[in-house]
Amino acid sequence: MLSGPNVILxxxxxxxxxxxxxxxxxxxxxxxxxxxxxxxxxxxxVLTLGAVLGLExxxxxxxxxLFDYFTDDDRRMMAWHLSxxxxxxxxxxxMLISGLTHRRRLHILLGSLFLVCWAGTFVTGIFFLPNGPx
Numbered sequence: 643m644l645s646g647p648n649v650i651l652x653x654x655x656x657x658x659x660x661x662x663x664x665x666x667x668x669x670x671x672x673x674x675x676x677x678x679x680x681x682x683x684x685x686x687x688v689l690t691l692g693a694v695l696g697l698e699x700x701x702x703x704x705x706x707x708l709f710d711y712f713t714d715d716d717r718r719m720m721a722w723h724l725s726x727x728x729x730x731x732x733x734x735x736x737m738l739i740s741g742l743t744h745r746r747r748l749h750i751l752l753g754s755l756f757l758v759c760w761a762g763t764f765v766t767g768i769f770f771l772p773n774g775p776x
Contacts (some may be wrong), residue, residue: 643707651773658768660690661764664682713772719771721758730763733759734756737752740752741753
Protein backbone atom coordinates (compact mmCIF):
# COMPACT_ATOMS: atom_id res chain seq x y z
CA MET A 643 0.00 0.00 0.00
CA LEU A 644 1.31 3.44 -0.94
CA SER A 645 1.63 5.54 2.19
CA GLY A 646 4.21 7.95 3.57
CA PRO A 647 5.34 5.59 6.33
CA ASN A 648 5.75 2.73 3.81
CA VAL A 649 7.79 4.94 1.48
CA ILE A 650 10.03 6.01 4.39
CA LEU A 651 10.48 2.34 5.37
CA UNK A 652 11.42 1.35 1.81
CA UNK A 653 13.92 4.21 1.64
CA UNK A 654 15.45 3.18 4.98
CA UNK A 655 15.83 -0.35 3.65
CA UNK A 656 17.38 1.00 0.44
CA UNK A 657 19.93 3.10 2.35
CA UNK A 658 20.75 0.16 4.60
CA UNK A 659 21.08 -2.16 1.57
CA UNK A 660 23.42 -0.01 -0.53
CA UNK A 661 25.72 1.05 2.31
CA UNK A 662 27.48 -2.37 2.46
CA UNK A 663 28.16 -2.01 -1.28
CA UNK A 664 29.85 1.34 -0.58
CA UNK A 665 31.85 -0.22 2.24
CA UNK A 666 32.87 -3.10 -0.05
CA UNK A 667 34.05 -0.55 -2.65
CA UNK A 668 36.20 1.15 0.00
CA UNK A 669 37.66 -2.19 1.07
CA UNK A 670 38.36 -3.06 -2.57
CA UNK A 671 40.31 0.14 -3.18
CA UNK A 672 42.19 -0.30 0.11
CA UNK A 673 43.25 -3.73 -1.16
CA UNK A 674 44.33 -2.24 -4.48
CA UNK A 675 41.49 -3.78 -6.48
CA UNK A 676 40.63 -0.72 -8.57
CA UNK A 677 38.49 -2.53 -11.12
CA UNK A 678 36.32 -4.10 -8.41
CA UNK A 679 36.13 -0.72 -6.68
CA UNK A 680 34.86 0.86 -9.88
CA UNK A 681 32.29 -1.84 -10.54
CA UNK A 682 30.96 -1.67 -7.00
CA UNK A 683 30.72 2.10 -7.31
CA UNK A 684 28.68 1.74 -10.50
CA UNK A 685 26.29 -0.67 -8.76
CA UNK A 686 26.02 1.72 -5.79
CA UNK A 687 25.37 4.63 -8.17
CA VAL A 688 22.64 2.83 -10.15
CA LEU A 689 20.81 1.57 -7.06
CA THR A 690 21.04 4.90 -5.25
CA LEU A 691 19.97 6.87 -8.31
CA GLY A 692 17.03 4.51 -8.76
CA ALA A 693 15.90 5.11 -5.18
CA VAL A 694 16.24 8.90 -5.49
CA LEU A 695 14.39 9.02 -8.80
CA GLY A 696 11.71 6.66 -7.48
CA LEU A 697 11.14 8.91 -4.48
CA GLU A 698 10.96 11.99 -6.69
CA UNK A 699 8.36 10.35 -8.94
CA UNK A 700 6.33 9.37 -5.87
CA UNK A 701 6.28 12.82 -4.27
CA UNK A 702 6.06 14.88 -7.47
CA UNK A 703 3.64 12.89 -9.63
CA UNK A 704 2.01 9.99 -7.79
CA UNK A 705 1.06 11.60 -4.46
CA UNK A 706 2.36 15.08 -3.62
CA UNK A 707 0.66 14.80 -0.19
CA LEU A 708 2.54 11.64 0.76
CA PHE A 709 4.25 13.24 3.76
CA ASP A 710 1.44 15.49 4.96
CA TYR A 711 1.26 13.37 8.11
CA PHE A 712 4.66 14.71 9.25
CA THR A 713 4.68 16.64 12.49
CA ASP A 714 6.79 19.79 12.88
CA ASP A 715 9.50 17.65 14.51
CA ASP A 716 9.36 15.21 11.58
CA ARG A 717 9.79 18.12 9.15
CA ARG A 718 12.83 19.36 11.10
CA MET A 719 14.35 15.88 10.96
CA MET A 720 13.62 15.69 7.22
CA ALA A 721 15.34 19.07 6.77
CA TRP A 722 18.43 17.71 8.56
CA HIS A 723 18.30 14.58 6.44
CA LEU A 724 18.02 16.58 3.22
CA SER A 725 20.98 18.74 4.25
CA UNK A 726 23.07 15.56 3.87
CA UNK A 727 21.20 13.64 1.17
CA UNK A 728 20.96 16.46 -1.38
CA UNK A 729 24.73 17.10 -1.38
CA UNK A 730 25.21 13.31 -1.57
CA UNK A 731 22.97 13.17 -4.64
CA UNK A 732 24.91 16.02 -6.26
CA UNK A 733 28.32 14.56 -5.43
CA UNK A 734 27.48 11.02 -6.51
CA UNK A 735 27.52 11.53 -10.32
CA UNK A 736 30.50 13.89 -10.07
CA MET A 737 32.40 11.28 -8.10
CA LEU A 738 31.45 8.55 -10.57
CA ILE A 739 32.55 10.62 -13.57
CA SER A 740 35.83 11.59 -11.92
CA GLY A 741 36.53 7.92 -11.20
CA LEU A 742 35.62 6.74 -14.69
CA THR A 743 37.82 9.44 -16.26
CA HIS A 744 40.74 8.55 -13.94
CA ARG A 745 40.94 11.97 -12.28
CA ARG A 746 42.34 10.46 -9.12
CA ARG A 747 42.86 13.57 -6.97
CA LEU A 748 39.43 14.97 -7.79
CA HIS A 749 37.87 11.55 -7.25
CA ILE A 750 39.46 11.21 -3.82
CA LEU A 751 38.38 14.73 -2.84
CA LEU A 752 34.81 14.19 -4.03
CA GLY A 753 34.77 10.73 -2.47
CA SER A 754 35.86 12.13 0.90
CA LEU A 755 33.14 14.78 0.79
CA PHE A 756 30.63 12.17 -0.32
CA LEU A 757 31.50 9.85 2.58
CA VAL A 758 30.82 12.62 5.09
CA CYS A 759 27.49 13.41 3.40
CA TRP A 760 26.58 9.73 3.11
CA ALA A 761 27.32 9.15 6.80
CA GLY A 762 24.92 11.99 7.61
CA THR A 763 22.37 10.61 5.15
CA PHE A 764 22.63 7.17 6.72
CA VAL A 765 22.37 8.32 10.34
CA THR A 766 19.56 10.83 9.81
CA GLY A 767 17.66 8.58 7.41
CA ILE A 768 17.84 5.39 9.45
CA PHE A 769 17.61 6.76 12.99
CA PHE A 770 15.80 10.10 12.84
CA LEU A 771 13.12 9.93 10.17
CA PRO A 772 9.75 8.76 11.48
CA ASN A 773 8.93 5.07 11.26
CA GLY A 774 5.21 5.71 11.05
CA PRO A 775 2.49 8.27 11.64
CA UNK A 776 2.49 9.89 15.04
